[in-house]
Amino acid sequence: MEEQIKTMPVVALRGLTILPKMVMHFDITRPRSMAAVEKAMIGDQRIFLVTQKHHEVVEPELDDLYQVGTIAVVKQMVKLPKHVVRVLVEGMERGELLCFDSEEPALIAQVGSMDKEDEDLDSLTKEAMLRIVKDKLDEYGQVNAKFSQDVLPGLKVIPSLEELLDQIAIQLPWDYTVRQGVLESNSLEARYEVILRTLMSEMEIYRIKKDFQEKVRADIDQNQKEYILREQMKVIRQELGEDSSMSDADEYQKKLGLLKADKETKDKLRKEIERFRGMPAGSQEANVLRTYIETLLELPWKKTSKDNDDLKHAQQILNADHYGLDKVKERILEYLAVRTLTKKGTSPIICLVGPPGTGKTSIARSVARALNKKYVRISLGGVRDEAEIRGHRKTYVGAMPGRIVEGLRQAGVSNPLMLLDEIDKVSSDYKGDTSSALLEVLDSEQNVKFRDHYVEQPIDLSQVLFIATANTTQTIPGPLLDRMELIEVNSYTENEKFHIAKDYLVGKQLERNGLSREEVSFSDRALEKIIHNYTREAGVRNLERRIGDICRKAAREFLENKRKSIKITEINLEKYLGKEKVTFEDANEEDQVGVVRGLAWTSVGGDTLQIEVNVMPGKGNLLMTGQLGDVMKESAQTALTFVRSICPDYQVPNDYFEKHDLHIHIPEGAVPKDGPSAGITMATAMVSAVTGRKVFAKLAMTGEITLRGRVLPIGGLKEKILAARMAHIEKVLVPEKNRPDMAELSREITKGLEIVYVKDMSQVLSQALAS
Missing domain, CATH: 2.30.130.40 (LON domain-like)
Structure with missing residues (x-):
């Protein structure tokens, strides 16, 4: 060369x-x-x-x-x-x-x-080499679509091998090192080998790349793509120095380090966080796990609030918020005293039982304020799904913890006061027995390690002060009732209602309606009349509504008539509340045959029932009217059997009942009546009707009867005694076994009443029948 x-x-x-x-x-x-x-x-x-x-x-x-x-x-x-x-x-x-x-x-x-090296290639060899190169170009075009569209058509029409090799090296986007190799190849054959080898290598690379992309595309779904993109963005931000925010998993790990919990719970959380870290972001399983981790991190495992141990402070709060309710206040102060002395101890499960409107829910709120505890109210009325208490399995779509755990998360501490409202209204169906699920919650021996299906970790409920409310214990299952300490919140007397209205309700309603005590005032006689003639209830809920009605009408008067002050008296009370809504049936004016006044308990307090018995010629049938329930019908049958057994003592012929029918009627026939406390009343009315002896008008009685004439104890005694006072009864017959219950009633309730304790029907008849 x-x-x-x-x-x-x-x-x-x-x-x-x-x-x-x-x-x-x-x-x-x-x-x-x-x-x-x-x-x-x-x-x-x-x-x-x-x-x-x-x-x-x-x-x-x-x-x-x-x-x-x-x-x-x-x-x-x-x-x-x-x-x-x-x-x-x-x-x-x-x-x-x-x-x-x-x-x-x-x-x-x-x-x-x-200079170019002399080529000794013949024309056939060059033609073969040309065709080989063009075939490889076709194959290259199949794997590289862009090359196939833009460059390949122009190359395929080149007739000369030398020119084709030069144009391939020029037009294909190869690395400069490949072009340098072509440049250094001075002979046609050498350039042919370099270009052919490079073409085949590029084709293989494209095939491997294409196969790899297809495999990856088949394995990666949309969520995985997003995960890859996020990871790439994370790397880009790190390279740019902009990655200031930590990942969710890192944030959870940081919160775990600050969490107050036992080792078992922390290990469980740590494991779940590591699982979450390896999951594709945005996937359904990752979202489920995210919610689970956040729930566990928000629970107050060992976080507690400091209780107020000052007994005097607690007593002041309870007295300021509620009038009366001495038993409830006494029990709360006892709990606080024991807590102060022991510095520990399981919290009691208290159940406040009483009619609606007697302040059971507000008592729980006041107790929380007195003890400086967080207050959580859980309404159980109508709850029939066990998962509402124990939570759902976290594998279910839309799973969430139960109401107890949710209440703890809401409180933020592990020792709140938790009110289980309307515990007597829970029900059961095919989804599970809700009351049975509450057993573990309310059993002080078990709730140290309460297991919620969603949380899956034992939760200590022993420091929670549970207070349940119920209108009656009859619908609460026995095992659940056994785990609670019952405190009765009985009906209020009229005097108690008067003090509650004067000290609490009037001020509350005046503030709610934008008024002051200087602008609207209530006389004592007006409040007494509202209680006696416009409300009939065990609690004070309707009383508060009536006071609210007056306040709203007074507010309108202020704006329309520009009044400076309004005084509500018994004289102008009708102007604001209309005619009297409630009347009480007084005792009979004179003694009558076959008419006896009984005492009954209702959901709104006590009431009197006048039982009437008539005797008529017939065939010995017993007719009962007045919508009597099954229990009262059985009591009537028992009373009739007893009366027939003692008739010889009253000189009644043996065939008397074969020739006469007895009709028992209780007025207000539209109102259903039932209960196990009218037995002695019906028996007395039957004896009076059969013998013709009159029953004292100013007398009332309550008690159940047996076939042999024994008098059995009854419930709701306070409400019944109050009803007797409202009806101006002078003497009340009470079962001997209810003597301890009478001892608990205040003098205010029994004032003016002669209470006679009876063991059997002979004593009842001797007190009830005139000679």
Whole structure:
């Protein structure tokens, strides 16, 4: 190979190789390269372009450059801002760098031109090589769609093998090292081998890449794509120094370190957090686990509030909020005293039982205020799904913890006061027995490790002060009732209602309606009349409503008539509340045959029942009217049997009941009546009707009867005694076994009443029948 040596400027290229017949723009910034281009433009515009072996070298020496480069012609030179020169060149022929010739600002070198090696390939060989290359180009186009559309059509029409190889090297976006290999291949056969090898290598790479992408696409769903994108964004932010926010898992880990809980709970949480960390973000399972972890982190495992141990403070709060209710206040103060002495101890489960409107719920709120406890109210009325108490399994869609755990999370401490309102209203169905689920909650031996289905970790409920409320214990299952300490919140007397209205309700309603005590005042006689003639209840709920009615009408008067003050008296009470709504049936004026006054308990307090018995000719039938329940019907049958057994003592003929019918009637026939406390009343009325002896008008009685005439104890005694007082009864017959209950009643309730204790029907009849 003969060489023609020329001296010309040299530009060292970084990451770029120019081939013969190739036209290309490139930018230069190095002063020596700029000087070389300028020197070429002054001369014959020829310049030698050679590629650096390592593009990071700033001032390349001879050893830093490839030996083979391209002699090119500078077509255009444009100076750009910031000391950048853009050059348009066209490659002419290969050249070999021999040595540097000058130390001028421009790099000058001795370059030898490279003649082509003589080819001894015949035309058939060239044609075969041409076809092979074109076939490989077709295969390359199948894996590279862009190449197939843009470049392949132009290459396939080239008839010459030499020109085709040159154009492939120029037009395909290959790395500069591949082009350098083509440039250094001076023979046609050598260039053919380099290009064919590169084509086959590129095709294999494209196939592997395509197969890999298809496999990945088949395995990755939308959530996994989002996870990958988020991870890429995270890496990008880290590289940019913008990743200031921690991941959710890291945040949970930080909260776990601050959580006050036992080791078992922390280990469980740590395991769940690690599971969450490895899950694709946004997946359904990740969302379920996120909710579960957040719930456990929010629970107050060992976080408690400090109770107020001041007995005097607690007593002041309870007295300020409620009038009367001495038993309830006494029990709460006992609990506080024991807590103060022991500094520990399981909290009692107290159940307040009483009619509606007697203040059971507000008592619990006052106790929480007195003890400085967090207050949580859980309404159990109508709850029939066991999961409401124990929670759902967290694997279910929409799973959540039970109401007890949710109450703890709401309170934020593990020792709140938790009110279980209307515990007698829970019900059961196919979804589970709710009352049985409450057994574990209210059993002080079991609730140390209460297990909620959602939380799956034992929760200590022993420090929770549970207070339940109920209207009656009859609908509460025995096992559940056994776990609670019952405190009766009985009906209020009229005197208690008066004090409650005067000290609490009037001020509350005046404030609620934007009034003051100077603007609207109530006389004592007005309040007494509201209680006696406009409400009939065990509690004070309707009493508060009536006071509210008056306050609203008074507020309207203030605005319309510009009144300065309004005084509510018994005289103008009808103006605000209308006619009297409630009347009480007084005792009979005179003694009568077959008419006896009984005492009954209702959901709104006590009441009197006038039982009437008539005897008529017949066949010995017993007729009962007045909507009597099954229990009262059985009591009537028992009373009749007893009366028939004692008739000889009253000179009644033996065949009397075969020739006469008895009709028992209780007035107000539209009102259903039932209960086990009218037995002695019906028996007395039957004896009076059969014997013709009158019953004292000012007498009332309560008690159940047996076949042998024994008198059994009854319940609701306070309400019944109050009803007797309202009806102006003078003497009340009470079962002997109820004597302890009578001892608990205040003098205010029994004042003016003669209480007679009876053991059997002989004593009842001797007290009830006139001689």
